[in-house]
Amino acid sequence: MGTAWGIAAAGRRTRTRLAAALALLLTLTVLVAGHGSLTPAAAAPLAAPAASPLEAPVARNEPNPAYVVKPGITFNHPFRNGQRGKIHRKIVKTLKNVPAGGQVRVITWNFDSPYLAHKFIAAHERGVSVQIIMSRGLARSQGGNLARSYPMMLRAFARGNKDRPPELRSWIRTCKQTCRGKRGSMHSKLMLVNRSGATNWIVMQGSGNFTGAAAVQQFNDWTTVTENQALYDGWMQMWDQATQDRNFPAMRFTTGNVTTMFAPHKREIDPALSVLNKVQCAGATNTASGRTKVRIANAVWGEARGARIARKARELDRAGCDVEIVFMMMQRHIRGILKGMRAKQMVYITGLTANKFKDRYVHMKGLAVQGNVDGRPDGNVVLSSSENWTQLGWHSDEENIIIRGDAAMTQKYVDHVDLIYREAPRKLSNYVNSADPDPDPRPDSYVDQGYLGPKDYPFHELEAELD
Structure with missing residues (x-):
């Protein structure tokens, strides 16, 4: 070595x-x-060799110096x-x-x-x-x-x-x-x-x-x-x-x-609101309708923090933004704030009770804005995070990364939230707690589309397909 x-x-x-x-x-x-100030990290990269198209084949289990x-x-x-x-x-x-x-x-x-x-x-x-x-x-x-x-x-x-x-x-x-x-x-x-x-x-x-x-x-x-x-x-x-x-x-x-925001946040502005507060709903030049698209996928909303973000989402919806939300868990008073909006719960509980080997649910914790944001009519912003929108998330070790100006990434995020929204089985009006039974959670058509059916076996057997 x-x-x-x-x-x-x-x-x-x-x-x-x-x-x-x-x-x-x-x-x-x-x-x-x-x-x-911010001091440099202790770790440094190895000097990168110039990749050559004539390099000898790399052994199957050896690192490839030309890999990108x-x-x-x-x-x-x-x-x-x-x-x-x-x-x-x-x-x-x-x-x-x-x-x-x-x-x-x-x-x-x-x-x-x-x-x-x-x-x-x-x-x-x-x-x-x-x-x-x-x-x-x-x-x-x-x-x-x-x-x-x-x-x-x-x-x-x-x-x-x-x-x-x-x-x-x-x-x-x-x-x-x-x-x-x-x-x-x-x-x-x-x-x-x-x-x-x-x-x-x-x-x-x-x-x-x-x-x-x-x-x-x-x-x-x-x-x-x-x-x-x-x-x-x-x-x-x-x-x-x-x-x-x-x-x-x-x-x-x-x-x-x-932009990076690490929690615990102390007295800082909420990462989600740091993006949503800069959104204007009209005048978008990079959406077909001219309305700014706001796509939110956050698993858990709770307490005063979740309510603040929900009120901002409702404000943008009523101002004419194209807002769409998918989530996994949300307290009743927050669901009340979002009532009437396009918000759906992506939770499939397969069987009579919740089962950690079966349930499928949205676990993302972020959002994307495509349109009039940050003072740009053609703006693009993605927030990707580990953080649920709860007080616990505010005080815990969490990371948030906000990327601006990447149109391809923003479009990909928007499309993915749209896909989840189309497939999500529940609206706010038929919300189900994560431990409640859901006797018929999956339409038969899902089987025809190659979706994974529920099976009682541990994760490492499911993981076998990854290798």
Whole structure:
């Protein structure tokens, strides 16, 4: 492994020479509550080799130095064959092409996927530094069963660390409650990679945990940004804080067209309202109707926070915006605010009671605006997040990423919410609690369209199709 560690050290020396230029960029773009500047992250990418079309074929299990991580947004569809594991496949392909000496950093509320656990262990065994933080309660719930992800990786990562420098060791650990706050829970879902193939500075995040359920039961999104060193450094600063497991000030910053907002938020404006407050309903030049499209997909709405966002959505609807909402759970008073609007519940409870091996539901936590927003009649904004719109989400470890000006990403998000809305079985008037029976949840036509039928078997069997 000596060569890999030497390459990583060379990357750090290159990074030092870039520090002055990076500091200037961050001074202009970073807005961090409680911080006047943003220090570069400790991890640096390996020097990227020039890809050659004449390269020798890469062995099946070896990283491909010419592999390119595609930026953009990825969605899965839990009912459709071939689309259930799209996010997991994106994660695995990125991980597979990280070279020895590379660094992978993960924060996830839950890691419960034998499929993914084995992929991370394989990366560690070929010399990649894999470091993972997950919820303490969920880690403890897995006990010492080596068939479960946490104990499996805890044991595997302990092997092979002895001869590595500290920054290149692998581990999986938990935080007391939140990692950067005093209360709430550790609920982020993200992966940071310094290099995969020919791609550097990879930030991946979204609504999906590293679980079988995220792949086969839930509608999730996963956003990837690459080759943005300032963004990567900002997220790595958050990572460094999280590893200390103590309270830190709220952290928000902008690099180019990407804005990041990490919770706990303290006294900051709500990420969703930071977008919706800048929407004008008329005068859109990039929609056929001239009306601004607002597409919202957030799993859980609750308390005063959920009500504030609901009132803003209703205000925009009444002002003439084209508003459409899909969700999973919503308190009664918030459903009352949205009464009469186009809002549907995407929950399929298959069987007489809720069953964790069967239920299908929307788990996304974001929105998209296409039209008159941010003072632009042709504006495009996507908010992708780990955050439910509740008070718990406000106080917990969460991440939000807002991308402006990406028309293709916005259109893809709009189309996906439209698809979920068309397929969602319930309106506000026939809302069902997540634990209530739903004796006939799926039209027969869904079988003809190749949707996954309910079966009583564990996640790892569903995951078998992903490999």
